[in-house]
Amino acid sequence: LVCRVLSMAKKGLQSLQWRLAIPSQSQVLIWCHSSSTPSPLLSRLLEESNSRIKATLDSEDNNFTFKAFDFSWDAVVTTLNSSSPQKAQLVLQWRLEKMLKDNVRDHEHYSELICLCGKVQNVQYAMRVFTSMEAHGIKPISAVFNALIVACLSSGNVITALSLFEIMENSESYKPNSDTYNAFISVYANLGNDKAMQAWYSAKKAAGFSADLQTYESLISGCVKLKKFEGADRFYEEMMLSGVMPNVPILESMLVALCEQRSLDKVK
Numbered sequence: 351l352v353c354r355v356l357s358m359a360k361k362g363l364q365s366l367q368w369r370l371a372i373p374s375q376s377q378v379l380i381w382c383h384s385s386s387t388p389s390p391l392l393s394r395l396l397e398e399s400n401s402r403i404k405a406t407l408d409s410e411d412n413n414f415t416f417k418a419f420d421f422s423w424d425a426v427v428t429t430l431n432s433s434s435p436q437k438a439q440l441v442l443q444w445r446l447e448k449m450l451k452d453n454v455r456d457h458e459h460y461s462e463l464i465c466l467c468g469k470v471q472n473v474q475y476a477m478r479v480f481t482s483m484e485a486h487g488i489k490p491i492s493a494v495f496n497a498l499i500v501a502c503l504s505s506g507n508v509i510t511a512l513s514l515f516e517i518m519e520n521s522e523s524y525k526p527n528s529d530t531y532n533a534f535i536s537v538y539a540n541l542g543n544d545k546a547m548q549a550w551y552s553a554k555k556a557a558g559f560s561a562d563l564q565t566y567e568s569l570i571s572g573c574v575k576l577k578k579f580e581g582a583d584r585f586y587e588e589m590m591l592s593g594v595m596p597n598v599p600i601l602e603s604m605l606v607a608l609c610e611q612r613s614l615d616k617v618k
Contacts, residue, residue: 391415392426395437403440411448423466431470442467442475446482455488461497468501473510476501492524496533503537528559535565539572544581547572561592567600574603574610582607 391410398406415421423445431438445463454460460483467476480498484490495518502511511534518526531554538547551569554561561569566589573581586604589596596604 391421392429395426395430395441396433400434400436400440403437404444407441407444423462424469427466428469435470438470439472439475442470442472446479450482450486453486457488457491457494460488461494464494464497464501468497468504471505473501473505473507490524492518492527492530495524496527496529499530500533503533526557528554528562528565531557531559532562532564532568536568539568539575542572542575544572544576544578561589561594563594563597563600566594567597567603570600571603574607577610579607579611 391406394406394410395403410416416423423441427438427441430441442463449459449463460479464476464479467473467479476498480490480494483494495514499511499514502508502514515526515530515534518524518530531550534550535547535554538550547569551561551565554565566585569585570582570589573579573585582604586596586600589600
């Protein structure tokens with residue numbers, strides 16, 4: 351299935367040109383959840399040689415380190431990647447090998463690992479996780495495709511992300527869902543591409559999905575970044591009328607908009 355994605359990406363996907371606005375890797379902001387405080391394991395991995403990384407992880411696994419409440423794979427891999435990409439790659443490999451060895455069947459684990467690959471812009475290994483899951487007899491679902499789309503968008507591989515979207519559209523088992531559209535709305539909002547952001551919002555509504563908190567957060571943030579304050583006001587009002595309560599990022603964006611417009615009376 352992933353081979354089809356790569357093949358379609360090489361052809362350029364002429365049928366999806368209206369959705370396409372390819373950013374550079376440095377422009378794209380990663381959409382997955384943020385990392386937490388690094389664990390003590392990180393110091394050990396930084397000190398160990400590459401040949402000892404997997405053995406160290408085996409040892410920590412036996413000590414139940416990874417089951418600790420405050421442990422974060424995100425923090426370990428992203429921090430390692432900044433100083434030693436090879437070690438970060440070895441950690442990703444160890445996690446996949448461990449999941450396959452333990453016969454993990456839960457889609458959530460594969461989605462999380464794919465998303466983590468996206469955080470370090472390693473789309474090639476994200477694809478490897480996907481194909482390994484399929485080879486292990488686990489059929490993909492929308493959530494796993496969404497994680498792979500996010501990984502692609504996080505690395506600037508928009509054509510591949512659009513290829514995945516087209517495959518989802520043509521499937522019966524893993525159709526695009528609300529989160530799929532949110533991923534594209536979010537990335538274009540972060541890029542300041544109002545036309546593409548609005549197009550994906552319209553596409554989401556046309557597909558029968560209502561805007562949720564994540565949708566409105568992206569739309570309002572995108573409008574404020576572009577200083578399109580009327581648009582931000584419109585989406586905020588639409589959100590309130592629909593019964594969706596704003597979160598802190600939305601309120602912060604609206605506060606910035608009001609200050610930019612010097613609407614001090616509304617700020618109060």
